Amino acid sequence: MIDFSGKVLLLTGANGAIGRAIARLFHRYGAACVLSDLDEEGMESFARELDPGGVRALALRQDAAQAGDAERVIEATVTRFGRVDALVTAAGLYRERLVSEMSEAEWRQSIAINLDGVFHSCRAAIPYLSEDGAIVNIASMAGHRGSYAHAHYAAAKGGTLSLTRSLALELAPRIRVNAVSPGLIEGPMVQPLIARKPELIPNTPMRRLGTADEVAGVVAFLCSDLARFVTGETIHVNGGLHIAS
Numbered sequence: 360m361i362d363f364s365g366k367v368l369l370l371t372g373a374n375g376a377i378g379r380a381i382a383r384l385f386h387r388y389g390a391a392c393v394l395s396d397l398d399e400e401g402m403e404s405f406a407r408e409l410d411p412g413g414v415r416a417l418a419l420r421q422d423a424a425q426a427g428d429a430e431r432v433i434e435a436t437v438t439r440f441g442r443v444d445a446l447v448t449a450a451g452l453y454r455e456r457l458v459s460e461m462s463e464a465e466w467r468q469s470i471a472i473n474l475d476g477v478f479h480s481c482r483a484a485i486p487y488l489s490e491d492g493a494i495v496n497i498a499s500m501a502g503h504r505g506s507y508a509h510a511h512y513a514a515a516k517g518g519t520l521s522l523t524r525s526l527a528l529e530l531a532p533r534i535r536v537n538a539v540s541p542g543l544i545e546g547p548m549v550q551p552l553i554a555r556k557p558e559l560i561p562n563t564p565m566r567r568l569g570t571a572d573e574v575a576g577v578v579a580f581l582c583s584d585l586a587r588f589v590t591g592e593t594i595h596v597n598g599g600l601h602i603a604s
């Protein structure tokens with residue numbers, strides 16, 4: 360149903376649980392995938408697994424906190440594949456820290472990765488994204504509700520949601536800009552939270568954690584022609600937890 364043949368995806372945080380699922384799905388739908396992450400070795404190994412011939416996958420190191428890295432990665436994308444049709448920002452840092460115990464440097468680092476990083480990648484991609492291009496920013500349920508011991512993260516994700524809507528206004532009608540807000544998704548990021556609050560799973564109407572594939576499907580929908588009249592929106596992927604608690 361979705362065909363990304365001839366399209367090029369640029370994905371940040373691509374070596375994470377959700378990033379890898381997005382990369383696999385876009386690759387399966389025919390896209391060339393530029394995969395960037397702070398973890399260069401992990402990224403290269405995943406890219407080899409995804410596309411052993413290296414025909415439709417390129418792994419690059421990118422520190423989301425660095426504006427210069429975002430510029431370098433978009434230029435490398437266009438040099439290698441000649442275009443970019445979709446930007447998905449999935450790089451993220453989720454650290455448990457009460458505000459009262461958080462240092463200035465930790466606060467800055469979280470905002471630099473989780474919010475500034477989205478700005479850097481979006482700004483760098485704007486001149487290059489094709490007509491009818493799409494940006495999808497991975498936000499979080501925390502950005503809507505706040506999150507105990509993750510105020511820095513919730514603040515950055517709330518900022519990402521607002522940045523997404525504002526950018527949608529600036530870039531229409533050429534580029535659509537949307538966000539996806541995952542709830543609790545299987546993977547290393549949520550393990551400490553589930554260990555501390557196991558009741559979150561029975562409190563979720565769907566009675567389970569989500570999977571990275573379930574987030575990836577929504578990202579693909581938003582980047583596809585099926586969502587051609589959708590911009591400035593956020594789709595929640597949380598099994599109903601947001602409305603239930």
Ligand SMILES: NC(=O)c1ccc[n+]([C@@H]2O[C@H](COP(=O)([O-])OP(=O)(O)OC[C@H]3O[C@@H](n4cnc5c(N)ncnc54)[C@H](O)[C@@H]3O)[C@@H](O)[C@H]2O)c1
Pocket residue numbers: 371372373374375376377378395396397398421422423424448449450451452453472497498499500540541542543544545546547548549
């Ligand atoms: N897993 C969840 O339950 C959940 C819930 C809500 C939102 N999210 C969001 O989804 C996105 C992906 O999360 P995930 O579950 O795949 O987490 P993950 O920890 O598996 O992946 C995060 C990726 O970001 C990379 N990263 C960290 N710092 C970076 C930096 N400075 N520059 C570039 N890359 C960096 C990591 O190397 C990792 O590959 C994140 O933005 C996260 O905030 C996840």
